[in-house]
Amino acid sequence: MLNEIIKSCEYVVNNSKSVKINETKLDEFIDTIKNVKTSHWLSFSPYNLLDLKVETIINFLLVYESIDFSFWGNPKWTIDTDNGKEDGSIALLYAILKYVKDNNSTDFSNITKDEFKKILKGNVEIPLFEERYNIIKNVSKIANEKMNGNFYTFIKDITTDIELFEVIIKYFKNFKDERTYNNKNVYFYKLAQLLTSDILHIRELKENIKVDYSHLVGCADYKIPQVMRGLGILEYSDKLASIIDNKKEIELNSEYEVEIRASMLIVIDTIKEKLENKFYSIDINDYIWTQGRNKSLNLKPYHLTRTINY
Numbered sequence: 001m002l003n004e005i006i007k008s009c010e011y012v013v014n015n016s017k018s019v020k021i022n023e024t025k026l027d028e029f030i031d032t033i034k035n036v037k038t039s040h041w042l043s044f045s046p047y048n049l050l051d052l053k054v055e056t057i058i059n060f061l062l063v064y065e066s067i068d069f070s071f072w073g074n075p076k077w078t079i080d081t082d083n084g085k086e087d088g089s090i091a092l093l094y095a096i097l098k099y100v101k102d103n104n105s106t107d108f109s110n111i112t113k114d115e116f117k118k119i120l121k122g123n124v125e126i127p128l129f130e131e132r133y134n135i136i137k138n139v140s141k142i143a144n145e146k147m148n149g150n151f152y153t154f155i156k157d158i159t160t161d162i163e164l165f166e167v168i169i170k171y172f173k174n175f176k177d178e179r180t181y182n183n184k185n186v187y188f189y190k191l192a193q194l195l196t197s198d199i200l201h202i203r204e205l206k207e208n209i210k211v212d213y214s215h216l217v218g219c220a221d222y223k224i225p226q227v228m229r230g231l232g233i234l235e236y237s238d239k240l241a242s243i244i245d246n247k248k249e250i251e252l253n254s255e256y257e258v259e260i261r262a263s264m265l266i267v268i269d270t271i272k273e274k275l276e277n278k279f280y281s282i283d284i285n286d287y288i289w290t291q292g293r294n295k296s297l298n299l300k301p302y303h304l305t306r307t308i309n310y
Helices: 002-015 023-033 046-051 054-066 088-103 113-119 129-146 151-155 161-171 190-207 223-230 238-245 255-274 281-293
Strands: 019-021 078-081 084-087 178-181 184-187 234-236
Touching: 002 161, 002 178, 002 184, 002 255, 019 255, 023 255, 046 054, 046 088, 046 190, 054 088, 054 129, 054 151, 054 190, 078 088, 084 088, 088 113, 113 129, 129 151, 151 161, 161 190, 178 255, 223 234, 223 255, 223 281, 234 238, 234 255, 255 281
Parallel strands: none
Antiparallel strands: 019 234, 078 084, 178 184
16 A cells, blocks of 8 residues: 555646646755754654653554544644643643553543543643544554454564554554545555554664664645745645635645645655655655744645544
């Protein structure tokens, strides 16, 4: 499946009506990153995640990243943490990790809706609460029934991205992330790739083993296209730009959404090729994602699509 992602995205980019890749700006960006050092985002150990046993971390990542999607709103869901207020993915990480530490368990199969609401209690209800609740319960249920209650032990002999990715999408249907464009299937699998990458990076770091994440192609979300647009690499039609800049929602599986996500992945793939595979695609992905916090870019709004995929 991984090899189908870029192939399907190339078709979208070749037929795109509203999103274009500015090759000049892309080449300028490539010149600036030739010698950067990339770091995996979890290596910074948010909220002391890396202090836990590797088995607990991996089992935590499965449930956390199964519901790590769609945080935008007005106001944005925000929680109080030990480091002050947090929102988005880091807020979710804090909330789920706190429960795991307090209860010494990554099993959410028997959690009630009220208990889950308390875990995610913030200034407003988190978007897609019902979907998150059903997914996290079901993921734990599958791990219990098909993996003897321990996802880590089930996959601990797997050290390659292709094999791990296939296990994830085979057993956990919530990671399915496909679209149609001109009646053709387009594949993204953002969260499945993220989980695959994070598991292999953590195991490499914590267990000092050799892993392979060279086949991952990137995580098509809303932050990375936002950065690419800020850099001038992605250019939107006047109509699409107006929709995004006025913070109007873009429909799931619309041409707009598919063209934005596909173009993002082709940019990453092009960077990898032009740098002659000096970096893996997933490391380029992570580097660009971190640039979302670069205040000097003066970024415009990101596109809004309500989805369980990102």
